[in-house]
Amino acid sequence: IKKFSDADFPHWTGWRMVDDDTDNNSQCNSPLIAGLQDSGHFSDLSSRLVCHFPLEWNAATFDQRYAWLRTGSDDVPAMSEEDYKRLKS
Structure with missing residues (x-):
C-alpha cells in the first residue's frame, strides 16, 4: 500500500x-x-x-453511503434486507 x-x-x-x-x-x-x-x-x-x-472502510458511515441500495434506482433494483445485511457484514 x-x-x-x-x-x-x-x-x-x-x-x-x-x-x-x-x-x-x-x-x-x-x-x-x-x-x-x-x-x-x-x-x-x-x-x-x-x-x-468518502472512505469506504469507515463502518460508521456505511448506511449513509449505501442506503440507495435498499431503495434502488432507475438502473439498479432494490436490494433485499437480507442481502444488504450480508453486504454490510
Whole structure:
C-alpha cells in the first residue's frame, strides 16, 4: 500500500482533483465528470483525474453511503434486507 497526497499529482502537469460530488452515497455524481462525458472529453482526460470519495472502510458511515441500495434506482433494483445485511457484514 502506498499513500499519496495532492502534491504527488500537481495541476501544472495536467492532473485535476475532482471533489464536487456532495451527496456522500459512494456513487459518482460529479458535475465535472458528467460534463466531461457529455462533451465527449472524458476519455481524453480521465487518466489525469484524482477523484475524492468518502472512505469506504469507515463502518460508521456505511448506511449513509449505501442506503440507495435498499431503495434502488432507475438502473439498479432494490436490494433485499437480507442481502444488504450480508453486504454490510
